[in-house]
Amino acid sequence: MKYSGDMQDGKILIVDDQSSNVLLLQRMLQGAGYTRVSATTCSSEVCAWHAEHRYDLILLDLNMPDMDGFEVMEGLKAIEVDGYLPVLVITAQPDLKLRALRAGAKDFISKPFDMVEVLARVSNMLEVRLLHQSLRDLNDTLEQRVRERTADLREGYVETIFTMTRAAEHKDEDTGSHVRRISHYCRALAQLLGLGAEFVDQIFIASPMHDVGKIGIPDHILLKPGGFTPAEWTVMQTHAAMGAEILGHSKSPYLQLGAEIALDHHERWDGSGYPNGKRGEAIPMAARIMNICDIYDALRSTRPYKAAFDHQRTMDIIKRGDGRTQPAHFDPRVWRAFTEHHLTFQAIFSALTPPHADAPASDTL
Numbered sequence: 001m002k003y004s005g006d007m008q009d010g011k012i013l014i015v016d017d018q019s020s021n022v023l024l025l026q027r028m029l030q031g032a033g034y035t036r037v038s039a040t041t042c043s044s045e046v047c048a049w050h051a052e053h054r055y056d057l058i059l060l061d062l063n064m065p066d067m068d069g070f071e072v073m074e075g076l077k078a079i080e081v082d083g084y085l086p087v088l089v090i091t092a093q094p095d096l097k098l099r100a101l102r103a104g105a106k107d108f109i110s111k112p113f114d115m116v117e118v119l120a121r122v123s124n125m126l127e128v129r130l131l132h133q134s135l136r137d138l139n140d141t142l143e144q145r146v147r148e149r150t151a152d153l154r155e156g157y158v159e160t161i162f163t164m165t166r167a168a169e170h171k172d173e174d175t176g177s178h179v180r181r182i183s184h185y186c187r188a189l190a191q192l193l194g195l196g197a198e199f200v201d202q203i204f205i206a207s208p209m210h211d212v213g214k215i216g217i218p219d220h221i222l223l224k225p226g227g228f229t230p231a232e233w234t235v236m237q238t239h240a241a242m243g244a245e246i247l248g249h250s251k252s253p254y255l256q257l258g259a260e261i262a263l264d265h266h267e268r269w270d271g272s273g274y275p276n277g278k279r280g281e282a283i284p285m286a287a288r289i290m291n292i293c294d295i296y297d298a299l300r301s302t303r304p305y306k307a308a309f310d311h312q313r314t315m316d317i318i319k320r321g322d323g324r325t326q327p328a329h330f331d332p333r334v335w336r337a338f339t340e341h342h343l344t345f346q347a348i349f350s351a352l353t354p355p356h357a358d359a360p361a362s363d364t365l
Contacts, residue, residue, distance in 0.1 A: 007127060013059070018041070025039075026039060029119075044066045046072050056129045057122065059109070062100060073103050074103075086129050092111035108121075153252075177352060182210065185297065185345055192338075202257050203289065209258035214243075217236060226305050227305060246262075264278060265290040267287060269330055269332070283331075285331075291330065296345055299325075
């Protein structure tokens with residue numbers, strides 16, 4: 001009887017406490033062309049051997065004095081995490097066959113041995129084992145391709161986001177450092193709030209798009225020194241809805257979150273924000289996080305209408321208010337996490353602010 005080269009190269013372990021049975025099975029298998037046949041009469045060695053060598057087939061006697069075959073199979077289950085036990089049990093007791101199959105064995109051979117039966121069952125078992133391994137390898141390959149495709153999509157989303165934020169940077173040279181810091185602020189705050197790895201990743205990528213709607217604001221308003229007239233302020237406020245409109249028609253989870261942030265990051269917990277006067281839990285969590293991070297960075301930065309504030313003054317405003325900004329504007333949970341860990345945000349500002357930036361020399365508490 002001829003067997004494929006792959007099957008003949010399969011690693012086989014014979015486990016039987018009777019040396020005569022071991023010798024007989026070895027001769028049968030080697031005579032049929034199997035080249036990698038090992039054997040032991042000590043059942044307690046089987047699990048350790050299989051963990052090291054990963055046999056393609058184990059011929060396992062059920063009735064042994066040390067560990068019986070059922071105990072060995074329980075030990076093998078802890079090694080074969082995918083649940084497939086490459087076990088062909090050996091027994092002279094018909095009543096144990098069904099129990100062995102229920103315990104995880106894939107087939108059985110009876111004593112006394114019939115060479116034709118032994119070789120047929122071994123061949124069938126090795127063929128099934130090879131097919132199982134091929135299927136597992138195929139699944140691994142498919143999973144890798146899915147991971148690679150997901151990574152490609154993520155890179156595509158990120159490139160889209162960078163392209164849009166570069167458009168905003170073209171209008172306002174201060175925007176570049178601002179959006180980079182915003183990503184890190186939002187990620188740090190989301191982590192402090194325990195919002196989960198997926199949300200943390202998404203807000204890190206989506207948050208730089210919060211002001212993308214400003215590309216539609218005329219320069220004479222966007223870059224105006226001093227305060228806005230009521231009409232100019234009305235125009236300026238449209239950047240929130242404009243940003244949501246730009247981003248809101250994509251299937252990308254990053255762009256969808258970006259649209260949500262763009263629309264609502266100027267809403268306030270007490271309902272005094274814009275564009276829709278949302279309050280409390282009606283404001284999405286990502287926008288609540290963005291709101292306090294945006295306020296912090298705006299206070300720290302030079303703007304056409306103000307000089308940059310140091311960290312201490314900025315935190316005084318966020319904690320106590322100054323007329324324009326009040327603690328009631330922020331989600332209390334978000335405000336608490338930010339204020340309790342304020343040095344984290346100071347460190348981010350210091351690390352990601354270019355040396356030439358017009359920031360205060362004093363930046364310590």
